[in-house]
Amino acid sequence: MAYELALPAGARTTAQRRAVLHAVEESVGSFTVAQLHERARRLEPRLGLATTYRTVELLRATGRVHPLLGEGRHAYVSCRPEHHHHLVCTSCGGVEETELCAAPSAAELRRRHGFQPAAHELDIYGTCRRCT
């Protein structure tokens, strides 16, 4: 990953939280909090699951962790601020980024709905190249 993960301003960075940040940075594809906890505990054996959850929530507030839909599986993917969308493989859990975008333009939204868009989210679920 080309970016430094950071907590929101004002959030204390403890060794335990740093271990969670590190595990997020290392993660390839989607992950659950339990999987993240397992990985981060290799750095900080005393890291609790509750701390892992709280840290993921903090990262979610900054947009650096993005929640994915799933069949009862609360998975996340690490995310960068630049415009992109996620292609999520429901077979292997792999996540690919794409610059392709199908969101309506700001001009069209203003014209049709009088709405001023600030951001949009789009994740596409399906089967990746390896799994087809």
Ligand SMILES: [Zn+2]
């Ligand atoms: Zn796949």
Ligand SMILES: [Zn+2]
């Ligand atoms: Zn887009």
